[in-house]
Amino acid sequence: MFKGLEITVIYNDPMMIEPKPEVIDASITEVRNEIEFIVNSLEDAGFRVKVLPVYNSRRFISDLLNLKTDLIYNFCEMVELESIEEVFAAGLYELLRIPYTGAPPMTLGLCLDKARTKIVLSYYNIPTPKFEVFKEPLNGYAKVNLNFPLIVKPVREDASAGITKESVVYEVKELEERVEFIIKSFKQPAVVEEFIDGREINVAILGNNPPIVLPISEIDFSKLPEHYPKIVSYEAKWIPNTEYYEKTIPICPAPLEPELEEKVKEIALSCYRITGCRDYARVDMRIDKDGNLYVLEVNPNPDLSRNAGFMRSASVYGLTPAETIVKIAEIALERSYANKEVQK
Template identity: 35%
Template sequence: MVFNLVEDDDWKLYLRVGHRLEQLGRVQVGHDMKSFRYVINKSLVKRRMAKERITTPNFKIFNRRSSIRSYGLSYPIIVKPARQHAGIGIAQDSVVNNFDELKKHISNLFSQFPGEVIAEEYIDGREIHVTILGNDVNIMTLPYCEIGFGKKSKNKWKIYTYNAKWDKKSWEYWNAHVQSPPDISSCLQNKIQELALKAYTTFACRDIARFDFRIDSKNTPYIVDVNMNPSLNYYDEEDATIASVYALKWTYDQFIETVAGVAYRRVLGS
């Protein structure tokens, strides 16, 4: 039983290790490499969600030959690289208010990162992360986790940037806090669960995955990210999945044993 904890900026090493483990017939916790290769291209994910009617913010995708147009999108718009993860390429200036800012930021991202750029309508509201465990009919959602933004977010965009996730010297890091479970209505909880479970099946997730939602003023949930390889970082006090685990009153060891057991049953049966 293998937890592939390799992490690199472009996932190349992670994929090499994963493919080799598959060739050796080793049981890996989580996704297969074919599905993972698909979801790390966020452009494909956005198009698939639109096709499957999984609610996601309205969007446009640009490549280096595209004519940049915002027709059909309402400002503010958040702009992000399509092939990055862990908040890379997302900052306060990722949210733009007009066409000139949009063009400038898309150009900046092209100069920094390979691949396409996604521009999607910014959802002004709460951010909730949902971790799912299981396979087939034996699937459970962990208690939801909300990313709360503190007082320093006044007059700032309430987004979970790279700095908010990783840079302890940044005001954003100390301003973002996890809360599990969040205070939400049963109606909203059901809407979120329905979307998360549909996405879990649509993208052929296995064992464990996390979905990041934004909730608008009308309590409409939108999936903004699909993460087949969620962080399981014991040492990160603001890790959304771990916060959800602790909300169940599980220990970290119990959680890891549970995930391993889910993978074991998938491969070898009960």
């Protein structure tokens, strides 16, 4: 039905930004290779494909004003160097009435803010670790009504930015130092939550009517050194040849008891709907030693790289990475052009 339509792949290209990023890692260097793969996958499926790199706000707006396309494949996670800019990009698509893949601006903005997401989920009785937000360093004065150990994160970042083995703290002095580091380094508040020491699972979801939970993935921390907190740090995702990268091993499907698996799926689908996700998303959870589930975050635009967790779950489900890319485009087209005639 949709073959022959034009899709524009929009992605942020950090290597074109001036000044260049201070740190160049896999989150940057692999971008162009993955975009090439996505373009090839869509072209092989019969779509006409254009590519629009994003690296400057004014140039981006000008390009969008002149864009004629049937669908934007939205990989824009920032415009220049701020994560919040992904919300503005989707807002521009909405204003210009251009269909696009993935979540709308309100969902992107909500899920980017870890604290607000937790407040919304808690309202709907979705379990999530207890937390507090600090806009200023503690300086020995602020009282923390949480139980140690705690984990400290930037409130508005994704891709595990700001999460290292020092993020898990065990006493007040460590907490004060880490909160001050996050506030000063990321120029935003720090969210502090009770650390759930247990299993970590990732729940990939695909589609809209109805959304489908793909095979659940688990991160195996058993190979990490004893003194390393069992977390998925920035290194684990993006820095090869580090302990975290080499020794956090994904397992898919996760070995879960049937009753627990059904509960995970139920909670993940609730999060998907509550936060307004669409087309695809991922929900990250922890399971404590007593089998209690806690939602860590909802990711409405998870990484779709070939070696990413979402693709791993899709592969176990029976979709190749190329088929997954095409499927997401088809899902977005079906949603966008329901009851409308598509002009080829």
